[in-house]
Amino acid sequence: MEKISSTLASLRKEYGNKELDVNELSENPINQFKKWLDEAIKIEANEPNAMAISTVTDENKPRSRYVLFKDLVEEEIIFHSHYESxxxxxIFNNPNVSGVFYWPEIHRQIRFEGVCKKASPEVSDDYFNSRPRGGQLSAIVSNQSQKIQGRDEIEEKIAELEIKYKNKEIKRPDNWGGFSIKIVYWEFWQGRDNRTHDRFSYSLLDNEWKIERLSP
Ligand SMILES: Cc1cc2nc3c(=O)[nH]c(=O)nc-3n(C[C@H](O)[C@H](O)[C@H](O)COP(=O)(O)O)c2cc1C
Known part of the structure; x- marks a missing residue:
């Protein structure tokens, strides 16, 4: 069997010459983020709103997982999840988080760091009410990340709830809702040929965004 390093070496790609010029950057990183997200959506990038979020356990161990970016509220990044996950x-133990978007189709990465808290009940309700009923019921029955014996456990509970809530409004459970990230650092990465990528960071200093070019 071929060595994994040889297989991976054959995957090497050039990234093209799309430039990220300091003069084209928005002064506010939120606008730059929106611009890049819009472009990713326009070119039909796969899951353009998927972002990996990293948290830290109370034993100081970092942990990452993907979630879906769902909204910007007062310039904060919103995603939704289980409050007992x-x-x-x-997050409740240590609100410092970092995150990353990657759009391979246009060779772009956005990295951010910030402070995370529960979103307002209104933001959580609005999103929960917009979900298809199946998603609402699954939010209710899942004790996210707890061990289970099999799919049946979940499917049976959903079937019971479908009867219980037939023709009734499903209310958001207290243990499910939004999280909101106030970002204090952003980094935009545009992949370029020969690994000479363009990178810019935005750091929040005295309420002003300072933009700096970073070495690839
Ligand atoms: C593309 C993608 C999007 C996801 N979106 C969410 C999400 O928005 N909310 C969520 O709770 N889990 C989402 N998940 C599942 C999480 O990655 C993770 O498995 C789950 O939230 C449990 O994480 P935890 O044990 O660290 O709390 C997503 C997974 C993938 C692959």
Missing amino acids: PKAKE
């Missing part, structure tokens, strides 16, 4: 416990 491992990630939620980690």
Whole structure:
């Protein structure tokens, strides 16, 4: 069998010459983020709103997982999850998080760091009410990340709830809702040929965004 390093070496790609010029950057990183997200959506990038979020356990161990970016509220990044999940416990214990978007189709990465808290009940309700009923019921029955014996456990509970809530409005459970990240650091990476990538960081200093070019 071929060595994994040889297989991976054959995957090497050039990234093209799309430039990220300092003069084209928005002064506010939120606008730059929106611009890149819009472009990713326009070119039909796969899951353009998927972002990996990293948290830290109370034993100082970092943990990452993907979630879906769902909204910007007062310039904060919103995603939704279970408030009793491992990630939620980690956030309540240590609100410092980092995250990353990657759009391979256009060779772009956005990295951010910030402070995370529960989103307002209104933001959580609005999103929960917009979900298809199946997603609402699954939010209710899942004790996210707890061990289970089999799919049946979940499917049976959903079937019971489908009867219980037939023709009734499903209310958001207290243990499920939004998280909101206030970002204090952003980094935009545009992949370029020969690994001479363009990178810019935005750091929040005295309420002003300072932009700096970083070495690839
Ligand atoms: C593309 C993608 C999107 C996801 N979106 C979410 C999400 O928005 N909310 C969520 O709770 N889990 C989402 N998940 C599942 C999480 O990655 C993770 O498995 C789950 O939230 C449990 O994480 P935890 O044990 O660290 O709390 C997503 C997974 C993938 C692959």
